[in-house]
Amino acid sequence: MKAGAGTLLLVDDEQKIRRSLGQALRVEGHEVLEAANVGEARTVLASRDVDVLIVDNLMPGATGLDLIREIAASTPEAERPQILMMTAYATVESALEAMKLGALDYLQKPFEVEELLVVVERALAHQRLSTQQRYLLDEQEAEFNHYGLVGRSRAMDEVNRRARLVAQTRSTVLVTGETGTGKELVARAIHAQSAERGRPLIKVNCAAIPETLLESELFGHVRGAFTGATSNKKGRFALADGSTILLDEIGTMSPMLQAKLLRVLQEREFEPLGAEHSQQVDVRVIAATNRDLRQMVAVGTFQEDLFYRLNVIPIEVPPLRDRSEDIPLLAEHFVRKHEQRTGKRISGIDDGVLAELRAYPWPGNVRELENLMERAVVLSVDGLITRETLLPFVGQAAAPATGSLPSLRLASNVEWIERETIRRALDRAGGVKKDAAELMGISQRALSYYLSKYRLS
Numbered sequence: 001m002k003a004g005a006g007t008l009l010l011v012d013d014e015q016k017i018r019r020s021l022g023q024a025l026r027v028e029g030h031e032v033l034e035a036a037n038v039g040e041a042r043t044v045l046a047s048r049d050v051d052v053l054i055v056d057n058l059m060p061g062a063t064g065l066d067l068i069r070e071i072a073a074s075t076p077e078a079e080r081p082q083i084l085m086m087t088a089y090a091t092v093e094s095a096l097e098a099m100k101l102g103a104l105d106y107l108q109k110p111f112e113v114e115e116l117l118v119v120v121e122r123a124l125a126h127q128r129l130s131t132q133q134r135y136l137l138d139e140q141e142a143e144f145n146h147y148g149l150v151g152r153s154r155a156m157d158e159v160n161r162r163a164r165l166v167a168q169t170r171s172t173v174l175v176t177g178e179t180g181t182g183k184e185l186v187a188r189a190i191h192a193q194s195a196e197r198g199r200p201l202i203k204v205n206c207a208a209i210p211e212t213l214l215e216s217e218l219f220g221h222v223r224g225a226f227t228g229a230t231s232n233k234k235g236r237f238a239l240a241d242g243s244t245i246l247l248d249e250i251g252t253m254s255p256m257l258q259a260k261l262l263r264v265l266q267e268r269e270f271e272p273l274g275a276e277h278s279q280q281v282d283v284r285v286i287a288a289t290n291r292d293l294r295q296m297v298a299v300g301t302f303q304e305d306l307f308y309r310l311n312v313i314p315i316e317v318p319p320l321r322d323r324s325e326d327i328p329l330l331a332e333h334f335v336r337k338h339e340q341r342t343g344k345r346i347s348g349i350d351d352g353v354l355a356e357l358r359a360y361p362w363p364g365n366v367r368e369l370e371n372l373m374e375r376a377v378v379l380s381v382d383g384l385i386t387r388e389t390l391l392p393f394v395g396q397a398a399a400p401a402t403g404s405l406p407s408l409r410l411a412s413n414v415e416w417i418e419r420e421t422i423r424r425a426l427d428r429a430g431g432v433k434k435d436a437a438e439l440m441g442i443s444q445r446a447l448s449y450y451l452s453k454y455r456l457s
């Protein structure tokens with residue numbers, strides 16, 4: 001087989017199509033296997049190593065999407081062929097579903113043979129890369145299994161160790177740390193490893209709910225308790241009975257509610273608004289805050305007793321700048337997470353970029369890094385994340401100085417950036433969609449999807 005060629009499996013119920021596409025692909029030097037339906041395709045896949053699977057969606061019997069689903073469920077990612085879906089009735093939904101399941105791209109019939117050849121080239125390039133990376137990826141997989149908490153710095157090891165230990169108990173936990181450090185994720189990790197994991201974790205964001213509503217949100221109310229209370233309402237504590245409640249942004253709670261919460265923690269009971277009797281609850285409380293509660297106690301804005309009741313098992317999540325060894329792992333993790341969402345494939349992050357990421361102080365912590373990597377995936381060209389990828393707007397921004405990366409602060413609105421990127425790509429391509437798609441490394445179909453999503457033309 002000539003260099004760059006691969007083994008392809010073409011699945012289509014129409015013999016005419018198999019013949020014409022097969023021929024075009026063979027001319028390029030590829031070995032082309034054929035199947036007329038999903039059953040035949042299964043047989044081939046079971047006996048042959050296939051680099052790229054090109055599968056029609058609508059066929060008599062099982063569909064292409066069914067086959068993609070089967071492969072996704074049964075074959076580890078590193079052992080799967082690259083998948084391209086063909087369909088005569090492309091809806092964004094079925095194509096996106098296929099891509100969510102790991103398909104690389106899709107082609108809407110009728111398409112130019114040229115288009116197929118280009119997409120197959122790309123698929124083979126991906127396939128070669130993923131073979132080389134298989135070992136590396138497996139190794140990293142091991143780092144990602146702490147219930148979503150990525151990181152192997154000493155500090156994160158300690159956070160993970162505590163989370164695991166406290167998960168075995170029903171003790172109250174206070175999770176502290178700067179904004180975006182992963183406090184909520186820690187709370188979820190605790191619940192996920194606890195005996196109550198089969199029940200939902202009930203979350204209340206104390207900062208997001210106006211104080212007048214927060215009380216009834218937490219404890220519920222009976223009909224007629226106040227104007228507008230037209231029926232009985234269960235509060236979050238009642239919902240969390242037998243499970244875990246996460247009181248997020250606890251530092252914003254008013255003194256009145258602090259007192260009521262203290263009572264729940266002491267007596268394990270509360271009264272819904274307007275109720276005559278109190279109600280027992282068995283609930284594990286996890287509180288989280290980015291404020292310095294000790295300081296608040298000192299100045300009298302947080303009740304001391306409540307602080308001690310909450311601070312039974314403290315878990316402090318360190319800021320990202322104090323665990324920079326986690327940055328490459330986290331960056332890689334977010335790239336993979338957002339690859340799935342966007343259907344793009346990223347082969348790597350430039351080493352120089354990683355060094356800069358490690359040097360940046362990350363005031364928004366992990367959330368800021370995630371936003372940045374999400375944007376990088378969208379902006380990447382040829383599957384690579386380079387310094388240019390991270391500059392906010394192609395050709396405009398000056399190179400950021402190490403340690404400041406001022407452009408990163410713009411990363412908060414990914415959708416806006418996505419839209420802007422597409423607009424600029426179209427601009428640079430002089431309005432030619434094919435070229436714009438190529439610039440962005442996405443298919444023309446994906447571009448059409450984004451164009452309609454953002455109402456661009």
Ligand SMILES: Nc1ncnc2c1ncn2[C@@H]1O[C@H](COP(=O)(O)OP(=O)(O)OP(=O)(O)O)[C@@H](O)[C@H]1O
Pocket residue numbers: 148149150151177178179180181182183184185186289290330333366367370
């Ligand atoms: N160790 C980690 N591994 C993987 N993802 C992480 C990690 N830490 C944080 N994240 C991700 O970063 C984002 C912010 O995390 P989270 O919401 O838990 O932060 P937070 O400390 O609660 O922030 P805030 O103080 O603003 O409420 C989330 O998308 C979360 O999934």
Ligand SMILES: [Mg+2]
Pocket residue numbers: 183184248288
């Ligand atoms: Mg939070």
